[in-house]
Amino acid sequence: MPEPYEIRIVGGAHFRCAADERVLIAMERCGENDIGVxxxxxxxxxxxxxxxxxxxxxxxxxxxxxxEAEREAGFALACRLFPASDLLIEVG
Structure with a gap:
């Protein structure tokens, strides 16, 4: 099983997230609150x-x-986002 990935939020928190864990859930588990829930x-x-x-x-x-156009530009919902590498994300 791969090590958890590092998720960094521009101007905010950073936390670890496994490949099979949703980014939003990992953020909550780590006690962070940069992404709206x-x-x-x-x-x-x-x-x-x-x-x-x-x-x-x-x-x-x-x-x-x-x-679909926003998806292609990198937009997603954190509750449906699974990392496949370290990620840098923007909120808002």
Missing amino acids: GCRGGGCGICRIRVVDGDYRTGKMSTARVS
């Missing part, structure tokens, strides 16, 4: 972030919250 189910959009650097995969997200 809503439904945790991919529908509300409160945890919307942009991946600046790194590889990742996402689970199902509402296209009303993140369009």
Whole structure:
């Protein structure tokens, strides 16, 4: 099993997240609160972030919250974001 990845938030916290753990859940587990928390189910959009650097995969997200063009630009919902490398993310 790979070591947990380092997740860094531009101007904010950093924490570790395993490949099979959602970034939002890892942030909460580590006691951080830089990313807004809503439904945790991919529908509300409160945890919307942009991946600046790194590889990742996402689970199902509402296209009303993140369009296909936005996905291609690196936007995602942290509750549906799984790291595949260290990540640098922007909130807001």
